[in-house]
Amino acid sequence: MCGRLGISRASYYRWLAAEESPTAARHRELTEHVKVMFDSSDGIFGHRMVHTKLAAAGIEVSVGTVAVIMAENGWAAKRMRAFKRTTIPxxxxxxxxxxxxRDFTSAAPGTRLVGDI
Known part of the structure; x- marks a missing residue:
């Protein structure tokens, strides 16, 4: 397989034995925190609100990192429609x-005149 991919066997085994980098570990940890916050809002929070809630919980992360994590996982905020009152008493x-x-029949024309706006 290494011959087909054009890489040496030593590189493959070095990659296989490599440990997770601190940056990747932090990214994985932040992804879990973002998922918890996003799911707790039933998918309504966007990246800014998730960042605000994480900051309130004492988790230091930038807004951009939260946005990248949400985009990587396909998590997008649901847009709420504005409430519009249609019937006003x-x-x-x-x-x-x-x-x-409510009896609109008449014996002669012009005796019951009704109208509506």
């Missing part, structure tokens, strides 16, 4: 009485 003082009792 009118002022009770401006509600008009139903004078025809």
């Amino acid at each position: 009118s002022d009770p003082d401006r509600v008009f009485a139903d004078l025809i009792g």
